Amino acid sequence: MIYADNAATTKLDDDAFELMIDILRNNYGNASQPYEFGQRAKEKLIEARKTIAECIGADPEEIYFTSCGTESDNWAIKMGTLGVEQIITSVIEHHAILNACKAMEATGKNVKYLPVNNKGEVNPEDLINMIGEKRSLVSVMFANNEVGTVEPIEKLAETAHKNGSIFHTDAVQAVGHVPINVHELGIDMLSASGHKFNAPKGIGFLYVKKGVGIKPFFDGGSQENGNRAGTENVASIVAMACALKNNCAELAENTGHLKTLEKILIEKLKKSGLDFIRNGSDVHIPGNINLSFADAEGEMILHRMDLKRICISTGSACDSVNTQISHVIKAIGVPNRYAEGTIRISFGKYNSESEAEEIADALIDVLK
Ligand code: PLP
Numbered sequence: 001m002i003y004a005d006n007a008a009t010t011k012l013d014d015d016a017f018e019l020m021i022d023i024l025r026n027n028y029g030n031a032s033q034p035y036e037f038g039q040r041a042k043e044k045l046i047e048a049r050k051t052i053a054e055c056i057g058a059d060p061e062e063i064y065f066t067s068c069g070t071e072s073d074n075w076a077i078k079m080g081t082l083g084v085e086q087i088i089t090s091v092i093e094h095h096a097i098l099n100a101c102k103a104m105e106a107t108g109k110n111v112k113y114l115p116v117n118n119k120g121e122v123n124p125e126d127l128i129n130m131i132g133e134k135r136s137l138v139s140v141m142f143a144n145n146e147v148g149t150v151e152p153i154e155k156l157a158e159t160a161h162k163n164g165s166i167f168h169t170d171a172v173q174a175v176g177h178v179p180i181n182v183h184e185l186g187i188d189m190l191s192a193s194g195h196k197f198n199a200p201k202g203i204g205f206l207y208v209k210k211g212v213g214i215k216p217f218f219d220g221g222s223q224e225n226g227n228r229a230g231t232e233n234v235a236s237i238v239a240m241a242c243a244l245k246n247n248c249a250e251l252a253e254n255t256g257h258l259k260t261l262e263k264i265l266i267e268k269l270k271k272s273g274l275d276f277i278r279n280g281s282d283v284h285i286p287g288n289i290n291l292s293f294a295d296a297e298g299e300m301i302l303h304r305m306d307l308k309r310i311c312i313s314t315g316s317a318c319d320s321v322n323t324q325i326s327h328v329i330k331a332i333g334v335p336n337r338y339a340e341g342t343i344r345i346s347f348g349k350y351n352s353e354s355e356a357e358e359i360a361d362a363l364i365d366v367l368k
Helices: 014-025 036-056 069-079 095-106 124-131 153-161 234-249 251-272 298-307 327-331 353-367
Strands: 063-066 086-090 110-114 136-139 166-170 189-193 204-208 276-279 288-293 342-346
Touching: 014 234, 036 063, 036 234, 063 069, 069 095, 069 136, 069 166, 069 189, 069 204, 086 095, 086 124, 095 110, 110 124, 124 136, 124 153, 136 153, 153 166, 234 251, 251 288, 251 353, 298 342, 298 353
Parallel strands: 086 110, 086 136, 136 166, 166 189
Antiparallel strands: 063 204, 189 204, 276 288, 288 342
8 A cells, every 4th residue: 555645644653653552551640640650651741741842942831732633723713712803814724723713703703714825825915904903813824734835924923913913823734844933933822733743643732822821622620731621641642742853853854855756746747748737835845745637536536546555635634525626726726627636645754756656657547
């Protein structure tokens, strides 16, 4: 099998797996218990929080562990907006943001949606016009999960701060894949999900800058400084810190490798004479290739590739049951003749050059 759907989820990092096994088998204490076995688990949590904070340029007290990216997004949107007049987000957000915003709309909150250009880029000028005098929660994704476009985060955060607004970013596709320093970029809140950067599924985190004053999402015990109740998933948290540390240490090397894989695949497709468009911006998540083929059907391509034991996607994983043209492909205005033939190949650090060649050959075979 060739796995090339790393934007949907990734293979667990080997070191992270070993750490997890040790905790699950031998160090399974509850981090809230005062005896040594519990305190050993607590020490591991402290260490993991420190490691994660270092990887994104935050302070350890600014990291809150959650169960996934969706939870982090919901927490930011539902609890970060209590004191603001409106929410501003973009039309190409993941449904974790869009549906959380819809839920807030149902409570009477005003939500505005920033448009994007044909590369999927938000224009900070649009934010200036939309925000006006109103103190807002601005939530724009770091990188899009379908077309991979990286947004002008620093500029957007700076614009939001001009009238005291809060800036959140869904960085689920970006953390562990591009350099991020939250303090330097001026980010107030950031969502991340472990399974997108070679950590296990079911673990994530929310960074909240000191002073932003978010309210707890889960009520219960005093875990996470009283802000996110629930016994900590120590094994997954430790594995997440390990995977992120490894990915960040290998960032330049991985990026170079992924760019090579992109080039191999695209050049082969170009030579084949197939009629296709590559979607997204030049500034994109390394390894993300979103293609729209003329007069083709993404679903058909996906299943034919599956028969060749190659895993790719038509759009975002969370939308695989919805076979309509995705909201992102619509928003960037892919012409009708191409839009239905959209697929996403997302390489990860474990893919090889020969796999990129094989995927290109398989696509040419299927499409011809
Ligand atoms: N945000 C983005 C941009 C994503 O790509 C995803 C998952 O695909 C999520 C949020 C949701 O993350 P999780 O699967 O951890 O809930």
